[in-house]
Amino acid sequence: MSDEVRPPIAAAVIVRDGKVLLVKRRVKEGSLSWQFPAGEVEAGETGSQAAVREAKEETGLTVAEVKVLGERVHPNTGRTMIYVACDVVEGEASVVDDEELVEVAWSDGKQITEYVPYPFYGPVQEHLDATLSS
Template identity: 30%
Template sequence: MTQELLTDAPNAASVALVRDGKVLLIKRAYAPYQHLWTLPGGRLEPDETIEQCAIREIAEEIGVTIRNPRPVMVQSLGRDLAFRLAVFVTTDFTGKIIASDEVADHKWVEPTALISFRTTSRLDDVLAKAFAVLAQS
């Protein structure tokens, strides 16, 4: 894990699942970020590492098992910047997408198509960094 992730003490995680050059976006069903397209993820639970949070949240939200989440960045979100979101990327996942009630919709999207979606703030920058991490491997 990078030093950036260790010092920022993230309290939430999201994951860019990438397949064939496309990323899985979900449309949030509830606040915060209701009706916005974003990456799946959620809040850290007590006694869990941020990687465990990422793995659990993906399983809970979309029914997919991820492996080898690679750190991308940490960003502060929310009106009072209360969320310190650790973003991960992986191409290593299995299972059929079965969206929870937290997810209004989901789509595989080419990053260049983001302009046609109402997304969370700076999602294009986040995805550019995620794809850069993948390109380093």
């Protein structure tokens, strides 16, 4: 096991018209296959900048940070996660990074457990409860 500190992962929690954007990873991370657009924070970047960049690189969407929802060590992956609420500025979501992703989906509050059958981190769930249509 390496002592090297791995950079945190920034996740873009993108809600538009009462639905949240989820991406399906080509390779599962633990039990995770559907998740938010996300990736490692690069040197010199904030978590918010990384979330915005990753959304663009993975889905083609231009998004803007609304607020950081919270940070935690993910119980399944052991990685530090930074969750950033984002609004769509322009574009339509699609699979841009086809090496990492196989599908994108917009989910409302009722459908979300079909994609993600486990509970979200508390502050993320509160944000989704407040912004998703049921």
